Amino acid sequence: MATLVIAEDAPHMLRLLEMTLRKAGHSWTACTDGAAAVAAVTATTPDVVILDIIMPVMDGLAALSALKSNPATASIPVIMLTARGHNLTRQQAEESGAALFLTKPFSPTELLAAIARLTSQNP
Secondary structure (H helix, E strand, C coil), X not given: CXXXXXXXXXXXXHHHHHHHHHHCCCEEEEECCXXXXXXXXXXXXXXXXXXXXXXXXXXHHHHHHHHHHCCCXXXXXXXXXXXXXCHHHHHHHHHCCCCEEEECCCCHHHHHHHHHHHCCCCC
16 A cells, blocks of 8 residues: 655645555555655655645645755655645646646545556556
8 A cells, every 4th residue: 555645734625645555455644734844755755745725834736846956755656635726826736836726626446546547556
């Protein structure tokens, strides 16, 4: 199973992510802001990172940029998960190196399938 870092500041969404990951047998570190996520990714080198876009301290796009500009974390796939489904936001995320962009509400099945694809596991 995969090891993840998730950054989500909404408690209900964090619980949904944790329940989804727990059912699939994944392990994770949870953060509530982008700066903490960057620190956690650097410290743990997870298989996949899930970033919300709108967060305090450092938003998800800035965290994505920080991760992709660091050679030690640049190759870790990042899933952007956000309520902001605007085309410009999606384009910014993709240009910054996001592997996938999912809008809330998201399908837990779709998220797990994406994690499986990104970690070369069978969905």
